Amino acid sequence: MKKAVVTVVGKDTVGIIAKVCTYLANNQINILDISQTIVGGYFNMMMIVDMDRSEKPFKDTTHELEQIGGEIGVVINCQSEDIFNMMHRI
């Protein structure tokens, strides 16, 4: 399974999760886990997603998520899960 981590950081506002989830659904990206927290007054959301069924190249998904983030005033990153596994799991 090709897993990625989508993070959203920014000021909390109505509809952030809805926007991101709609994009993911439209691109056949399945959400496996979702959690959120507030750090230093900022909204932090993380999703672990399965990209196996997505037909877009990884870089296109990353760019499009970045654009959506720009539209709603938050920073959205999409990274391969491997970097987190490498760093935090032996």
Next chain:
Amino acid sequence: MINISEVIETNEMIARENLDVRTITLGISLLDCISPDPEVLKKNIFNKITETAKDLKSVGAEIELEYGIPIVNKRISVTPMALVGAAAAKSEDDFVELAKVMDEAAKAVGVNLIGGYSALVSKGMTKADEMLIRSIPKALTSTDRVCSSVNTGSTRCGINMDAVSLLGQVIKDTAKADELHDSMACMKLVVFCNAPDDNPFMAGAFHGVTEADAVINVGVSGPGVVKTALEAVRGESFEVLCETIKKTAFKVTRVGQLVAREASKRLGIPFGIVDLSLAPTPAVGDSVADILCEIGLEHPGAPGTTAALALLNDQVKKGGVMASSYVGGLSGAFIPVSEDRGMIEAVKAGALTIEKLEAMTCVCSVGLDMIAVPGDTTAASISGIIADEMAIGMVNQKTTAVRLIPAVGKKVGDTVEFGGLFGYAPIMPVNPFSCEAFVSRKGRIPAPIHSFKN
């Protein structure tokens, strides 16, 4: 499964603490390019480099995007040119032509530096070695991206004092040849003792003769990450301090290992090593000096600096070693002056001298690095500084190096500006007493007694 606090920790390291992969360096053997015909040799070199490295830049960018980790530099190191060019080059100018080919190849594949305009002369110099060394001033000033290094000593062989003496003059000549640019060309020349074959960091990278046809070496960095981690344990015991550095070094190195493995897979080129280094840049929060201050020094150079650096260097290695399947290169904390804001501040405050830096090089990963000295420093004094540093490396069985910039027309109190990642450097005073009679002796310093291990 990964949790949100781990994700936030990693992304904070990247976004705020300057965690990055400093370089993916592709080592390329040019031994199969050798030809006695200079034109054939040049064509072979250009073709081999551009063919092997054609995807380096794009693969680097791909990995950067996919993992969200900046890869600051993509670079190339090649077999020491003194070996590759020996059969064809009959003059210093012939070697300069080879440097130009390296430069063209680097530009063609879009890498910012190419290392390997080098000679390995720890015991003696061949005619080709000597011609290459003498050609360095011209080679470095007639190219943009070529880096040069000379290995003048080793624990096994001793120190080639003829080469050390020659290099004092070569460094002066390089400074003179580039006086219009604050003698910046000297930044691209490193003099080594015990030079590693697999160092990914410039300017000292070359692809050693013990290496395979092509290999991927990766240098990680992250002084800011270590500094931030240490802020949380202020006033704690040495045990806690050391554990914190180790854990942080482990995390940083794991990223390097991941990038190295991916780059190797995507380029179809074997993975060599990860170099576990704390390599600073002049950016705020990317400083090894700041770590030393966080450990408890007012400025690097204060009493206790050597001990603090020894501790740091050792914990970085201990933490990093388990994070990667192969560790090599220089591995440890770098202490360049111009590339580290905290070091520059220490020099300006009068806390840090060349002599103290020399002591620090006994316990750090390399040596006297990126130090600007007065333009009127004599060639003999530069050779003397090199000899001291080579002796430290030889006796302590470690890599040491010298990268000095005797900036023409500058004196103590002035500053030289290198720009970008190279930073700027206040001119540091050099001991004014002469070592002329010492460095002008001919021959070599024999290998130390503990080199006879067979």
